[in-house]
Amino acid sequence: MIEYIDIRLPIEEEANFSKSKEIASDKFGIPLNRIYGTKLIKRSIDARSKRIIVQLRFQVFIDEPVQEYKDTLSLTILPSNAKVVHIIGAGPAGLFAALQLIEKGIKPILFERGKDVRQRRRDLAKLNREGIVNPESNYCFGEGGAGTYSDGKLYTRSKKRGDVNYILSVLRQFGADESIEIEAHPHIGTNKLPNIIVTIREAIIHAGGEVHFGSKLTDLLIEKNKLVEIEINNSEKHEIDNLILATGHSARDIFELLHQKNIAIEAKPFALGVRVEHSQELINKVQYHNNNNELLPPASYKLVTQVENHGVYSFCMCPGGIIAPCATDNGEIVTNGWSPSRRNNPYANSGIVVEVNAEDWQKFGKDNPLAALELQREVEKKAFAANNRGDKGQIAPAQRLKDFTEGKLSEDLPKCSYQPGLKTSRLDEILPKQIAIKLQKAFIDFGKKMRGYLTNDAIIVGVESRTSSPVKIPRDPIDLNHTQIKNLYPCGEGAGYAGGIVSAAIDGVKIADTISLKPY
Ligand SMILES: Cc1cc2nc3c(=O)[nH]c(=O)nc-3n(C[C@H](O)[C@H](O)[C@H](O)COP(=O)(O)OP(=O)(O)OC[C@H]3O[C@@H](n4cnc5c(N)ncnc54)[C@H](O)[C@@H]3O)c2cc1C
Structure with missing residues (x-):
C-alpha cells in the first residue's frame, strides 16, 4: 500500500531531516516495521515570509518495498519493414515525436537544418565573440532546437499533470537529474542539456531511426491536398507518407514557403519587449526578505500587470543567468536568456514583454498571415540598425532601467552579461511607441x-x-493534421501549439500517437 505525507520544515532543518518514517507511522497508526521506506516526490520552497519553509511530500510504502525509478520508454529495435514517418526539426517537439514513434513501432526519419550539439557550440562561441550569426546554427537552430542552450526550465502552464510528468520522466531516463521530477520548479541548465539531447539522438539511431543534420527543408510538393514529396537542401527529394513539421518559432523561411504554396497559415499574437537584468544579489534580497541563508537557491520572480488592456509580464526569467544573442540571421538583434544548472552567475535576467495583437501589426496588412512576423522582423532590424554597420554585428541597444521609464538616453551602462557588446540607446524609440509606453508603465x-x-x-x-x-x-482539432493537407502535421511551438520545452515535447508525443493510430 502506498500513502502520502506532507511535511513543512524551516529550510535550515532540511539537510538533517530523517523522520519521515516516524511521522508516517504516527499519522497512519501503523508500526514502524510495516513501513518499508519513504520516497521524496515533491519539494517546494515557501519564501512568502522571512522564515523560509520547505514543503516536502513523501510517498510512504507500507508492507511493500520502495519503488525505484524505472525507465519510461522501452525503445525496442525497429523491424526493417517498419512504417516510416518523416520529421522536420530536432527541437523538443521533433525529438519527442521521434521517440514516441519508435515506441509505436514506426521508424522516424528526422531532418534538422542545424548541426549536432558539439559543432553548434562552436558557432555559438563565435557568435558571442565576433557577433557573426550562422543562419543555420545558432541559439534557435541546431540539435535540440531552441531549448538546448537555455535555462532548461521545465515548468509549463499545461494543465495535464500526467503529460508533464511523462516528459520529465523521459528526460530523467536520458540523463536529467532525478530532482526534475521532485522540484516544484525544475530546470536542467545549459551545461547539462546538450548531453541529454545527444543521449536521445543516440537512442533514436540505436532503435533504427535516422537523424540527419545540415538537412534543411526547402520545398514541398503537394498534389490533390496531399503532401507527396519534400525537398532537402534544394536537391534531395524524399517521398512522404506523413510529415511532422516541427520547425520552431524562428523558421521564417518555412512560414514563407507555406504561404507561397497557398498552404493556410494565420498571423498569431505574440509578445514583444526587452530583457531586463539586475544583480542576482538584489533579486535574492527582495524575494527572500534580506534572508541570505546560503541554502536558498538563486531567487526567481514572476511579474504580471495589465496596461491599457494589454498583458505585460515577465518571460523566461533566468536566475544566475546570461543574456544571449538569439538572432537567426545577420542584420537583426534578438535577446533571450540562459543559465547553467547551478545558476551561479551574478546576474538575474528576464524578458519583460507586452502582448501584441492585430491592432499592432495592421500596417502590414489586415489579411496578411505574415503581418505579425513582419512586425517582429521590423523591430529586430531596427534594434540592429541602431548600433551595427554593414550587415554584421550583434551589438545590442541598451538603457538603464529608470532612464527607460523616463525616456532618457543613459550616459553610461552598468556591467551586463550580454557578451557581443552593448551601446547606449533609446529603447523607447526602437520599440513601437505603443509597446514602449506600456512597458514603461x-x-x-x-x-x-x-x-x-x-x-x-x-x-x-x-x-x-x-x-x-x-x-x-x-x-484539425481531432486528427491534428493541417486543415487542408491530411498528411502534414504542424507540431510544437512554431505551429502555435506549444510555448516552451515541455509543452513542445508534449505536442510531439501527441502527434506521434495520433499518426500511429492512422491506417496506412
Ligand atoms: C535562449 C533560449 C532560452 C530558452 N529557455 C527556455 C526555458 O528555460 N524553458 C523553456 O521551456 N523554454 C525555453 N526556451 C524556449 C524553448 O526552447 C522552445 O519553446 C522550444 O524549444 C520549442 O520547441 P520546438 O521543438 O517546437 O521548436 P524548436 O526548439 O525551435 O526546434 C525547431 C527545430 O527545427 C529546426 N528547423 C527549422 N527550420 C528547419 C528547416 N527548414 N529544415 C530542417 N530543420 C529546421 C531548427 O533548427 C530547430 O532545431 C528558450 C529558448 C531560447 C532561444
Whole structure:
C-alpha cells in the first residue's frame, strides 16, 4: 500500500531531516516495521515570509518495498519493414515525436537544418565573440532546437499533470537529474542539456531511426491536398507518407514557403519587449526578505500587470543567468536568456514583454498571415540598425532601467552579461511607441510590487521578440493534421501549439500517437 505525507520544515532543518518514517507511522497508526521506506516526490520552497519553509511530500510504502525509478520508454529495435514517418526539426517537439514513434513501432526519419550539439557550440562561441550569426546554427537552430542552450526550465502552464510528468520522466531516463521530477520548479541548465539531447539522438539511431543534420527543408510538393514529396537542401527529394513539421518559432523561411504554396497559415499574437537584468544579489534580497541563508537557491520572480488592456509580464526569467544573442540571421538583434544548472552567475535576467495583437501589426496588412512576423522582423532590424554597420554585428541597444521609464538616453551602462557588446540607446524609440509606453508603465508598476526592482543599476537590453510564434499553422482539432493537407502535421511551438520545452515535447508525443493510430 502506498500513502502520502506532507511535511513543512524551516529550510535550515532540511539537510538533517530523517523522520519521515516516524511521522508516517504516527499519522497512519501503523508500526514502524510495516513501513518499508519513504520516497521524496515533491519539494517546494515557501519564501512568502522571512522564515523560509520547505514543503516536502513523501510517498510512504507500507508492507511493500520502495519503488525505484524505472525507465519510461522501452525503445525496442525497429523491424526493417517498419512504417516510416518523416520529421522536420530536432527541437523538443521533433525529438519527442521521434521517440514516441519508435515506441509505436514506426521508424522516424528526422531532418534538422542545424548541426549536432558539439559543432553548434562552436558557432555559438563565435557568435558571442565576433557577433557573426550562422543562419543555420545558432541559439534557435541546431540539435535540440531552441531549448538546448537555455535555462532548461521545465515548468509549463499545461494543465495535464500526467503529460508533464511523462516528459520529465523521459528526460530523467536520458540523463536529467532525478530532482526534475521532485522540484516544484525544475530546470536542467545549459551545461547539462546538450548531453541529454545527444543521449536521445543516440537512442533514436540505436532503435533504427535516422537523424540527419545540415538537412534543411526547402520545398514541398503537394498534389490533390496531399503532401507527396519534400525537398532537402534544394536537391534531395524524399517521398512522404506523413510529415511532422516541427520547425520552431524562428523558421521564417518555412512560414514563407507555406504561404507561397497557398498552404493556410494565420498571423498569431505574440509578445514583444526587452530583457531586463539586475544583480542576482538584489533579486535574492527582495524575494527572500534580506534572508541570505546560503541554502536558498538563486531567487526567481514572476511579474504580471495589465496596461491599457494589454498583458505585460515577465518571460523566461533566468536566475544566475546570461543574456544571449538569439538572432537567426545577420542584420537583426534578438535577446533571450540562459543559465547553467547551478545558476551561479551574478546576474538575474528576464524578458519583460507586452502582448501584441492585430491592432499592432495592421500596417502590414489586415489579411496578411505574415503581418505579425513582419512586425517582429521590423523591430529586430531596427534594434540592429541602431548600433551595427554593414550587415554584421550583434551589438545590442541598451538603457538603464529608470532612464527607460523616463525616456532618457543613459550616459553610461552598468556591467551586463550580454557578451557581443552593448551601446547606449533609446529603447523607447526602437520599440513601437505603443509597446514602449506600456512597458514603461509596467516597469513603474513592477517597482511598486518588488521594492528595489525599478533602479538605474538595472539594465534593459533589446529586443525580446521571439517569445512565441508570430504565425499559427492551423490543424484539425481531432486528427491534428493541417486543415487542408491530411498528411502534414504542424507540431510544437512554431505551429502555435506549444510555448516552451515541455509543452513542445508534449505536442510531439501527441502527434506521434495520433499518426500511429492512422491506417496506412
Ligand atoms: C535562449 C533560449 C532560452 C530558452 N529557455 C527556455 C526555458 O528555460 N524553458 C523553456 O521551456 N523554454 C525555453 N526556451 C524556449 C524553448 O526552447 C522552445 O519553446 C522550444 O524549444 C520549442 O520547441 P520546438 O521543438 O517546437 O521548436 P524548436 O526548439 O525551435 O526546434 C525547431 C527545430 O527545427 C529546426 N528547423 C527549422 N527550420 C528547419 C528547416 N527548414 N529544415 C530542417 N530543420 C529546421 C531548427 O533548427 C530547430 O532545431 C528558450 C529558448 C531560447 C532561444
